[in-house]
Amino acid sequence: MTLVLTGLTKRLGSFELPPLDLEVNEGEYFVLLGPSGVGKTVLLEIIAGLLRPNGGRISWRGRDVTWLAPEQRGFAIVYQDYALFPHMNVRHNIRYGLHARRRPSSGTAAAVKAVARQVGVEELLHREPKTLSGGEQQRVALARALVVSPSLVLLDEPLSAVDLRMRRELRAQLRKLHREAGTTFLHVTHDVDEALQLGQRIGVMLDGRIRQVGTAEALFQHPSDPAVADFLGIRNILAVARRNGEVCEVGGRPIHVGRRDGEFSHVWIRPEEILLSAEPFASSARNQLHCRVVEREFRDVLVAVRVACGGLQLTALITYTSFEELGLMAGAEVYATFKSSAVHCF
Amino acid sequence: MLMRSRPSAFSLIAVLLSGILLLFVVAPLIRLVLATPAGDMVGSLRDQELWQSIALTLRAAGIATLISTVFGVPLAYLLARGRFVGHAFVQGLVDLPIMVPHSAAGIALLTIIGRHSLLQKVARPVGLEFVGEEAGIIVAMAFVSLPFLVGAAREGFAAVPERLEKVARSLGASPARVFFTIALPMAWRAVLAGMVLMWGRGISEFGAVIIIAYHPMTTPILVFQRFNDYGLSYSRTAAVALIVVCIIGFTALRFIARPPRREAV
Numbered sequence: 001m002t003l004v005l006t007g008l009t010k011r012l013g014s015f016e017l018p019p020l021d022l023e024v025n026e027g028e029y030f031v032l033l034g035p036s037g038v039g040k041t042v043l044l045e046i047i048a049g050l051l052r053p054n055g056g057r058i059s060w061r062g063r064d065v066t067w068l069a070p071e072q073r074g075f076a077i078v079y080q081d082y083a084l085f086p087h088m089n090v091r092h093n094i095r096y097g098l099h100a101r102r103r104p105s106s107g108t109a110a111a112v113k114a115v116a117r118q119v120g121v122e123e124l125l126h127r128e129p130k131t132l133s134g135g136e137q138q139r140v141a142l143a144r145a146l147v148v149s150p151s152l153v154l155l156d157e158p159l160s161a162v163d164l165r166m167r168r169e170l171r172a173q174l175r176k177l178h179r180e181a182g183t184t185f186l187h188v189t190h191d192v193d194e195a196l197q198l199g200q201r202i203g204v205m206l207d208g209r210i211r212q213v214g215t216a217e218a219l220f221q222h223p224s225d226p227a228v229a230d231f232l233g234i235r236n237i238l239a240v241a242r243r244n245g246e247v248c249e250v251g252g253r254p255i256h257v258g259r260r261d262g263e264f265s266h267v268w269i270r271p272e273e274i275l276l277s278a279e280p281f282a283s284s285a286r287n288q289l290h291c292r293v294v295e296r297e298f299r300d301v302l303v304a305v306r307v308a309c310g311g312l313q314l315t316a317l318i319t320y321t322s323f324e325e326l327g328l329m330a331g332a333e334v335y336a337t338f339k340s341s342a343v344h345c346f
Numbered sequence: 347m348l349m350r351s352r353p354s355a356f357s358l359i360a361v362l363l364s365g366i367l368l369l370f371v372v373a374p375l376i377r378l379v380l381a382t383p384a385g386d387m388v389g390s391l392r393d394q395e396l397w398q399s400i401a402l403t404l405r406a407a408g409i410a411t412l413i414s415t416v417f418g419v420p421l422a423y424l425l426a427r428g429r430f431v432g433h434a435f436v437q438g439l440v441d442l443p444i445m446v447p448h449s450a451a452g453i454a455l456l457t458i459i460g461r462h463s464l465l466q467k468v469a470r471p472v473g474l475e476f477v478g479e480e481a482g483i484i485v486a487m488a489f490v491s492l493p494f495l496v497g498a499a500r501e502g503f504a505a506v507p508e509r510l511e512k513v514a515r516s517l518g519a520s521p522a523r524v525f526f527t528i529a530l531p532m533a534w535r536a537v538l539a540g541m542v543l544m545w546g547r548g549i550s551e552f553g554a555v556i557i558i559a560y561h562p563m564t565t566p567i568l569v570f571q572r573f574n575d576y577g578l579s580y581s582r583t584a585a586v587a588l589i590v591v592c593i594i595g596f597t598a599l600r601f602i603a604r605p606p607r608r609e610a611v
Contacts, residue, residue, distance in 0.1 A: 050512045070515040077516040083509045087531050096527070097517035148517060 002026040002184055003047070003152065008056035010042055017042055018208045019056060024186055026061075029178045031199030032188040032210075035231070039208050040188035044154045047186070048077045060152070071100070073152075076145035080157040082137040084129035090116075090140050091125040097148035115147040118180065119173065135166035139173075146181060155187040159194060171197055192233055204228050225346065226266045235304075235315040236269040246340070251312030256286035258340035266346055273342035274316035276305060277335045278326055286340040289314075293332045296323075303328075307336055375589060382582045390583040396568065399584075400591055403564040406480055407548030410488035411541050414495055419537060422499035423529060427508070444493050451490055452557030459485055459558070482558040487548035495537075495544035502536020503529055538603040546596060549588075 003024040010017040017039045024030045032040055045051040047058060049070035058066045065073055076097065084093050095112045103111075116122040119139045129137060138158060145153055158174070159167045175198060178185045189195055195202045196216045203213040212224040223229035229237050242249040248257050250267060257267060280288060291307035291314070303323045306315050314336055318326075328334065390396055424430070425437060443451060459465050459476040466476055476482035506529050514524045530537070552566040560567065565588045573581035 045512070048512075048516045050515060069520075070512075071518045071520055073516075074518075075516055077513060079509055079513065081509070083507070083513045085510055085514075085528060096514065096519075100514065100520075100523055101518035144513075144517070154516075 002028075002061055003186070004057075004059045005047070006057045006059070008043070008046060008058065009054050010039070010046060010051065011054050012042060012051075015039065015042070016208070020208070020210060022203060022210055022213075024184060025201075027182060027184055029175070029185045029187065029198055029200045031195040031202045032186065032205055033192065033195040033199070033202050033231075034188075034190060034205030036190050038205050040190075040205060041156050044077060044156050044186070044188055047152075048075050048154055049073050050077070074150055075152040075154055076148060076150035077154040077156065078138075078141050078145050078158050080160045082129075082134075082141045082161070084137055084140055084144075086129055088129075089125070090121060090127050090129065090132075093129065093140055094125075094144045094147055097144060101148055103148075111147055112143075115143045118146070118177065119143045133166075134162040135170065138162055138170060142174075142177065146177065149181075149183070151183055153181070153183060153185045155185060157189055158187065159189070160191070167194075174198060192231070204231060206231060222344075223268070223346065229266075229268060229346075234268060235271045236274075238267050238269070238312070240265055240267060240345075252310050253289060253312045255343060256340040257343045257345055258286075260345050264345035268344040268346065269314065269338055269342055270344070271304065271315045271317040272302075273338050274314060275337040276307070276316050276318055276322070276326060276328070277337065278333075280335050281337075283337060284339070285337045287343075288335055288337045291334055291336050293328050293330050293334060295330065296328060305334075307334060309336070378582065378589070379586055382586050386579075386583045387586065390587055393583070395563075396565075396584050396587060399563050399565045399568045400588060402480065402483070402562055403549050403566070403588070404591070404595070406483045406564065407487050407491075407545050407551075410484045410491065410548050411495065411545045413484070414488050414492050414544060415537070415541055418492060418496045418540075419499055419530075422496045422537075422540075423503050423525065425496070425500045426503035426506075440496050441493050443490050448490050448551065448553030449557060452486060452554035455486060455489055455554065455558060476558065478559050478561060480559075480562065483555050483562075483564060486554040486558045487551050490551050490554050491544045491547035494547050495540040498540025498543055499533065499537045502533035502540070505536070506532045535603050535605065538599070542596060542599045542603065545599075546592065549592060 001023045003022070005020060005022040007019040007021065008017070009019050020043065032043070034040055042051060046053050049065070049068060049072075053066065056066070057064060060073070085096065088096070091112060094116060095108050098108050098111060099105075112125070113122065116125055119142050121136060121139045121143055124132060124136060124140065129140070132140065138161070142158070155174075159170050162170060171194060174185075174187075187198060199216065201213060201215055202219055203210045204219065205211070206227055211228050212219060214222075219228070219232060220234065223232060223234060226237050226239075238250045240248045240250055241252075246256055246258055246260075247254045248267060249255075255267065275285075280290075289309040289312070291309040293305060294308045294313065295306040297304040297306070299317075302317045302319060304315050304317055305323070305328055306313060316336060326332075326334065421440070425433070425440070428436075446454070456477070457463065459482060461477055469476070469481075474481055476485060510528050510532075511524045514528050515521070519527065550566060551564075552570065555564055556567050556570075563571065565584060569581050569584045569588070572584060
C-alpha cells in the first residue's frame with residue numbers, strides 16, 4: 001500500500017470527520033465518491049498536509065507523514081475552482097512549483113513546455129489566467145501540479161466547475177495523464193459517472209465514513225448496503241418486511257428469493273432482469289406480478305418503465321421495440337416477471 | 347447603457363447630503379488658500395524655519411511609517427490568516443491608539459521613552475535621545491498612526507484567497523516563499539495604501555508629538571505656535587504650505603497604488 005490512512009479524525013467548527021481508514025495502492029487511480037459536504041475536501045487537505053488531523057495517522061510508502069509540512073510531502077493538489085495565481089501568466093503559474101522545489105533552472109523552460117503540450121495549453125503560455133475559459137484554467141492547474149512530478153496527485157472535484165462537453169474531454173485527458181505520469185491519483189467527486197469512468201477502485205463515502213471500496217463492477221454487483229446502492233443510483237432496492245423461508249414480503253407482496261443463507265434486510269432486483277408482458281405466461285421464473293404502469297422515462301437506448309403492484313413499485317428497463325409492441329400507456333396493465341435468482345439480497 | 351429614468355427622491359436626497367459633506371471638507375481648505383495673499387506665499391518660500399519643519403514632519407512620518415511597516419505587515423498577515431487564540435483581543439489592541447486621546451497617548455509614551463526610562467537608558471549610549479528629539483517624534487507618530495497601516499494591510503491580505511496559498515504550499519513552497527510570492531504581490535497595493543494613510547496620519551499628528559517634543563517643531567506645532575503668538579494671518583502661510591505639500595504627495599502615491607483597470611474577460 002502506498003497511502004494508508006488509519007483512524008484519521010478532524011473537527012472543524014460544527015463539521016466532524018469520524019475516524020477514517022483508507023488504503024490506496026501505488027500508481028492507482030483511486031476515486032473517492034460521495035455527496036457534497038461529507039468532508040472529502042477536508043480529507044484531501046489533511047492528506048496534503050494543509051490541515052492537521054485531530055487524531056490518526058497518515059503513512060506514505062511506509063513512512064509516517066502525519067505531521068510533515070505540505071511542502072515536504074511531494075504531493076500536489078488541484079482544486080475545483082482551479083486556484084490559478086492571478087498575478088502570474090500561465091507560464092509562471094506552471095513553473096511555480098519547479099522554483100519552489102528548487103529544481104535546476106536549466107531544465108525549467110523545457111519541463112514547462114513539455115507538460116503544457118501534454119495537457120494542451122502550449123498556445124496559452126503567455127496568457128493571463130482571467131482570460132481563459134474554465135476548461136483551459138483547469139488544464140493549466142493540472143499542468144502546474146504535474147510539472148513537479150508529484151508522487152501523489154490530489155484532485156478535489158476537478159471537473160465540477162467546467163461545462164458538460166469539456167468535462168467529457170477532461171475525463172479522457174485525466175485518464176491519459178494518469179497513464180503517462182504513472183503516479184498515484186486520488187480524486188474526489190460527487191459524480192457517479194465520473195467515478196465509474198475514472199476510478200480503478202472507488203471508495204464510497206457517506207456520512208463521513210467510507211462505506212465500501214472496490215472496483216466499479218464490484219460496487220454494482222455487490223453493494224454493501226442500501227445507502228451505497230441508493231447513492232450509486234441502483235434501482236429497485238426494496239425493504240423486506242417479513243421473511244418466510246424462500247419467500248419475502250416486500251411492499252405487501254410475496255417475492256420468491258430462492259434459498260438464501262444469512263440475514264438480510266433489503267432486496268435488489270436489477271431493472272434489466274424484469275420482463276414485462278401483456279399476458280401472463282408459463283415460465284421457470286418464480287415471480288410474476290400483475291401491475292399497472294405508473295410512469296415511463298425515455299433513455300438513450302432503453303425505456304425505464306415504472307410499474308406498481310399494490311404497494312410494491314418496480315422499475316424495468318426494456319427496449320424501444322418491446323415498448324412499442326406492448327403499447328405501454330400510463331395506467332396500462334402488465335405482468336412483471338423475474339427469476340428468484342435475479343433477486344439480490346443484502 | 348443603462349436606461350435613464352427620473353431619479354428617485356431617495357437618490358436626490360443622498361446626493362444632496364453627500365454634496366453638503368464634501369463641501370464641508372473642501373470649503374475650509376479652499377477658503378484658507380484663497381484668503382492667503384499670494385505675496386505672503388511667495389514670501390514663505392524664504393521662510394527657513396517653515397521649510398525645515400515641513401522637511402522634519404515629512405521625514406519623521408516617513409521613517410515612522412517604514413519602521414512600522416516592517417513590524418506591521420507581518421502582524422497584518424497574521425491577523426488576516428489568523429485562527430489563533432486571542433485573535434479578537436489582538437485586533438482590539440491594534441486599534442487601541444485610535445480610541446486613546448492623543449495627548450494622553452503622549453503622556454503614556456513618556457513613561458517608556460522619558461528621560462529616565464529604561465529604554466532611554468539603553469538607547470543613550472548609542473546616541474539616541476527621544477524627548478525633544480526627532481526620534482521621539484517618530485515614536486509618537488508611529489504609535490498614533492499604526493492602526494491605519496495594519497488595518498489596510500490586513501484587509502489586503504484577507505482578500506487573497508487562502509486556497510492560492512494552499513496550492514503553493516502543496517507545490518513545495520515554504521510559508522515564507524508563499525508570503526513573498528503569493529500574499530505580498532497580491533496585497534501590495536493595500537499595504538501601500540495603508541502606508542500612505544499612516545504617513546498622512548503621522549504628518550498631521552499634534553497631541554502626542556507636542557508632549558514628547560515641542561522642539562524641534564513639526565509643522566502642525568509650528569502652525570499652532572504661530573497662531574498662538576502672532577495670530578491667524580501669520581500662521582496661515584505655514585498651514586497652506588503643509589496642505590499643498592501633502593496634497594501633492596498623496597495624489598502621487600494614490601496614483602501609484604491605484605487599482606488596476608478592469609479588463610473585459
